[in-house]
Amino acid sequence: MGMKEVVRLFSEKGILVDPDALDYISSKENPLEFAKDLLTKLSDSSLVLTLEDIKSMEGGSKEEEEITEVFNEIPVGTGEKVMAREYDAEVKIIKDVTGRVSCRGEVEDFAKLFNSRYQKIRNIFGSQRRGLRNPIPLKKLRDGKIKEAQVIGMVKDVRTTQKGYRIIELEDEEDTITVLVPKDDPLLYQQSQEIVYDEVISLRITSGRNGLFIAQSISYPDISITHKKNKAEIPVYVAFLSDTHIGSNKFMREEWNKMIRWLNGEIGNSRQRDVARKIKYIIMPGDIVDGVGVYPGQDKELDVTDVYKQYELLSKELERIPDHITIILQPGNHDAVRPAEPQPALEKEIQDLFSGKEYIFVGNPCYLSIHGVEILSYHGQSLLDFSTNIPNLRYNQPIEVMKIALKKRHLAPIYGGHTPIAPEHEDYMVIDRIPDIFVTGHVHVSAIGEYRGVTLINASAWQAQTNYQKMMNFVPDPAKLPVVDLRSGNATSMDFNVV
Template sequence: MDTKEILKFCLEKGLLLDKDLLTFFSEELDSDSFKIIIEKIKQATGQKIITKELFEENKERVESFFSGISKESREKLKIRLGLTIEISKEIEKRVQINEGSAKMKRAEKELEGVKILSMHCLPGKKFDVEDFVNFYRTRFNEMKRVIQEKPAMDNPISIDKLNGAKQGVSIIGMVFDKKTTKNKNILIEVEDLTGKIKILVNQGKEELFKKAEEIALDSVIGFKCSGNKDILFANEIIFPETSLLERKKSPNEEHAVFISDVHYGSKNFMKENFDRFIDFMNGNLGNSQEALKIKYLFIVGDLVTGIGNYPHQERDLAIKDLEDQFTGISEFLGKLRKDLKIIISPGNHEGVRLMEPQPLYDEKYAWALYDMDNVILTENPAMLNIGAEKDFSGFNVLLYHGFSFPFFVDNVPRLTKERAMNSPDKIMEYLLKHRHLAPTHGSAQYFPGLKDIHFIKDIPDIFVSGHTHKSAITYHNNILVISGSSWETLTPYQEKFGNTPDHCKVPLLNLKTREVKILDFE
């Protein structure tokens, strides 16, 4: 950005800018990013002179000031300013909820009846091998605690405590390797923080063998065995999954609906169908009494179709600019009644990084959504609570777009055989069994952060995904499992991979009765 343009903008806003900052901004930022940042600083501090000292005095706000620029530029700025910022959980919470500009507040605010439970913090550093080691150690310890609490898991011991022949021994391990022997048995090698051991699962134990076939690499599993320090023989396999004791019911007659994969901006976007959906939500089509009880709309990824996501995507685009796509879909969502709470998480297509946790939409492109008072933007994955009040704990809703799904369909024989990309509820049940959204390394791109963001620590009442473009609903251990359909007709690229999408199917959940119905706008 030209220094003259920077000075002109600051003059118009009644601001003075430090010379060093002027040089940095001119080298690192485009015009739109600079203007967003200056507005945030002005609104948050009220200062008219922007200097290095201003940042020293507002260290806890720096992340929110510069959330609109690339991570690389953000780190360069911190170095240039001489700032070393350690964002503790408390600081992170203040940054995400209480600080920043008005637009950031609107993006991460808590509307009445909606509370964001997950806020992911990534360390501002380059990752190395040691980070991955610590990451997996943390995952192991967290999941070990979960399995230890299960009644079936009595007195587990560490692998280095195995010695002579034992008839009843319990261990908890992370799956290092799994293979089929020449005798068609399954040999699983597991490790804990003290060592490794091989566990044989005999094909003659039919139910146990089926369980072993389901085990994902890198997952943490409990085993009850016999054997010795050289090899163990499995008698029981304990997954970390858990059950909800009941299906909670709200004291209020309220509804929630769930959609995904709108793909606005595509030539194949089903505009007329989406118009009908909006008419219904506003009480102008069909059962208006039912529609007006809808309080929550969840959109679980791929709200817009984006640009450059696959080869020659430009051929499939009606709108070839990402900002225009976000502006256009915001106009659609702006037609919805204002008492409706709209919760939106990202997917593969909206111009955010693929590595998870995926951040909020870039305000530079999605500013129109940030301007909507009834919209909450979240990360992916995300956990939220809706409908809580004084004597009711509300519903915990887990949102995950589903990037890891194809990996498990390709690598788990049962899911491959059942063509589970057409039955995504089976994939979701598989992940709930492992209590993890991407248990195998390589199933999703991720940062080895301070905690494993894919570990399902708190059991949700509702688990919602998208990505497959297939509609599915089921219950798994009293957890409602929902997969969203698509609002984009079959593209040539999808057809090449044999996709058979469902269109315009909208699950509606009555939070008081827990009745679920599918609304069809196709």
């Protein structure tokens, strides 16, 4: 039996397995049964399974186990070895709009944006299929001589007729065609319901009557099922700390303090403290302060009404985090940057408020590499656009929405939706690189998943339910900290509502 089932067994329980422990389990005659037996002996608060843990469970007496469990709850002092401190930070910014803003808001800018999107995703299709390297231009279909073709285009319109047919208007650089999706093909019809405005797709079509074309298949650019995840060579972890909303009177101070104490090795059982000692990086994917004037009546829910003082307060809070941890800060729709995406990093005047440790300021979205592991970090405002335009998607189930974004290879294709789009000359929202980790925030939900080898994370929040959220029937899942082991690729989460 392969070890994937063993890893999945522990992952479902939110437990990381140390590589040495995994090797030991694989050496057993029946690894799966051995793993199930280990799970019955692990405490509910276990985060990491080490080889020492297994040896202890195999050989320790009941009295020894009881002593160990009590010891695990004792706070540790500064004498414990902090592994993450032994390694230098290694962060490389791969792609980010910061310093590259080119748009002026003119009509020509929008033309360049959409042309960049079309070309990038057409190239993705071409790299996947030989027959799509040189797709047939739509204008060549006008004379009716070509009866069947595979085409690539941007969705100008998509709608359902009164009789239940789906109609797609597809355009390329020179022409537009109208394509009908037959309702008697359930699979094809279901695929067509995932289509949104302004995305680039590929259709296999046949010619019909009166200039109409009939869809035979629908293809999305998607990511390869053979994607091989990059892993770090050293045992360091990255934590994701999103939507802190500093300045809000709903900021969860008690849970935040627990998280700070845990990072400093002051609370948690032995396994939890072991994870804390290995955290080398914290990524903050947006809404790091609550901002001012973001939604109606927000002023009534603010403790701090000056946005610059909010950032000063955040700086003081982050100073409490151990200085060996590199903190990567990214803006969201509540932050003091332009509202349109892609968003550049926070301005220098705000950056200068942060000192005392290594801070890296990035735009939204941003591709970065940490010890060779590629991370796509995006605040996630468009999760609402996807969930309101595609049936059966819910914004409080962000993993499913993130899978759709990867499938479409675009973070925010819909122009004119909830997410304002800046007409940059290059479309920075195209997912033209396949990340190892894809992280979002925005919806205040803690979730971990995977899609075709990509680890998916929505990074919770540190703000309790606001009155505005109650009005919108929005129930958050706050005060949780997703953590990824960059060497093994495994992910888990710390819940500071219960620690």
